[in-house]
Amino acid sequence: MELLSPAGTLEKLKVAVDFGADAVYAGVKHFSLRERAGNFTIEELKKGIDYAHSKGKKVYITLNAFLKNHEIENFKKTVDAVAELNPDGFIVADIGALSIVKDRTDIPIHISTQANVTNIATVKAYKDLGASRIVLARELSLKEIAEIKKAVPDMEIEVFVHGAMCMAYSGRCLLSSYLTKRDPNRGSCAQSCRWKYYVIEEKREGELYPIEEDHHGTYIFNSKDLCALPLLDKLYEIGVDSVKIEGRVKSVYYVAVTTAVYRKAINLIKNNPESFKLEFPKLLEELDKVSHRPYTTGFLESETELQYYQTSSYIRKYKFLALFKNGTWEVRNPFSVGDEVEIFYSSGESIKTRIERIIQIKGNKRTEIEQAHPNFTVKITFTNQPENSNFMILRKLI
Template sequence: METVFHYGADAAYIGGKFLNLRAFSKNFDNDELKKAVKLAHKLGKKIFVTLNAIPNNSELELLPDYIQYLESIKVDSIIVSDLGVFNLAKQYSDIPITISTQANNMNWASVKMWKELGAKRVILARELSLREINEIRQKVTDIELEVFIHGAMCISISGRCLLSNYLTARDANRGECTQPCRWKYYLMEEKRPGEYFQVFEDERGSYIMNSKDLCTIEFLDKIIETGVDSLKIEGRMKSSYYAGITTKIYREAIDSYFEGTYSEDKIKEWKNELKNVSHRPYTSGFYLDKTNYNSQNYETSSYIRKYNYVGIVKEKISENSYLIEVKNKIKRGETIEIIRSKGEKISILLSEIINYENNDIIEEANPNQKIILEVGSSIQSGDLIRSLKTNATAN
């Protein structure tokens, strides 16, 4: 959360320990939620808390107290998909309500309904084109609209999927998705047990439900021009490095658009940088046209990784010295890059590594170790540090 704020996010979407769609994430307990809201408001940022899973009857009994707690700590909005949760939120609080993409809003009539019921914002379904979003904006005013601009895509409409529940007893609609759409499948005839036949959608492979990741940097200007109010990056189960880099790039692109400097050269640089975070091959999703075979990755469900996240700048010690917290092993002789919140990245050859505890010069630094780094240029607390993977390839 601190990282995305550092790199330019206006708001962070976070989950508590209850009723959110990221059950495998550590998530925030009540005290951490309170601290998160205080920090965000101190920075002039906002916190949206997810209550977007579909509850059963027993969980509904717990909701009033939890909703009232969220109101007491002054969260800026809660995100819901279920009408019952929406109704309880209206009954027990005055918290502004955001409608989740799970609610599958694909037309102006449903958005208009949520507006009339009292929702402040609707996160539109990911299956809409630019033309359709623009039409919704034209027909429904006085409600905020939000769209996804970067991240993993789900094979099911707005993430409403039963496949994980059926195969593993872990329900995607309860935040426990095991992503069986990313698995490789074979065909077995019932009278020939143990004989597996590969399933081909075409000659390139059998990952028949494995979507590429969404990337909109090349037409972000067109998305802004639809009149939407908020742009969302999917990333709560991602690393700080992923969240920071993607936030930085889209922040720069948005600012560039409004400054009148959005250009093909910049788009090329931004897209190249987005290839430096862990990702699957990219697709434009539904924005430009209906999806086709090019939207699927038939060869592998693995991620492409070009860089290692090796540390974060903690504080300035002296004029050119900074305290670094190491996240992954780095060695003397490696070249590292410091990703500043604004401006170009800085490349540094590690001619020496200084142990912060005793000022000894060491050959390598390990995770959770603190070191001193001499940097001639200005950097800030919160800047991320990376190194190129030795086996990295272009894509």
């Protein structure tokens, strides 16, 4: 079972690869659903693909926008330019885009979750059209996924297992377009579903009344976040080929932690299922340390409590301080000598420690400092020195 992680930028691509992803998915400008999430230029994409391939990992290119007539020629040029970089797959939603990619390349074609594939007949139809993988609609249960895999065993099946969910059908929403002129189906969603809504009585203009759907509150569209870690072993047993982490507008820290946790979980399930059950509470605890809304297993267990009515805010317990690269720490948020911190490893393990000393590095100059600030490059002495590892995250409890 492949672990597929998000790569909104070149840095995130490298972090996903370094923290255990088997493959990453990346968007290019104009034709992905990640327009506000950072996208790759052709030059950046080449660097990313070369890096991933040097580590034996795959890169899938997201071109899952729904095309308009005036965009078709530019889409063809984009496909041609990206194909020369030798990616491992194109992710499309538009059936016309599928036809264009098939006619112009031999690169495998994956059908995006935006295509809303929910049944065996549709999977077979896409197979006949030349697709090699289906990213199933998020509205399916474990039972339905198993039925599809059994009926079409030679079609690769991909399932989302972690991240934000949309209140609309497989993410195909127009609410943001109407309210803000930002198209959700081009990655510019304003997340209007997370806002707090009121009604106004016809004869009392300006007087707002809260929409009380029930006793919880007024966030009537606000979805919880998906976390399928509790069901990962069942997805493995079904024979799901790839599990996908959602990552639109997510941080390097989020990519690192979620990737490392799911990597460790898959390894445990593959090698020792009982160990996965024993380690599960610890793995879930790590996922609780990234910014998220309350977790749900979504539709996988036919759950109905998918909405979160209290607030649209995220749960944030930890602050990302620094990323370890090439023997030094790249600082992202301030920290000081004496701070109690945690070091998170790409293995999915973490240790608690304390900062004893900070040395700032600027060229050949070394300066001892009391506080590190964003964009500093530093070396750190801890009370418990971390084990040798090329890939680490520094964080602290908020």
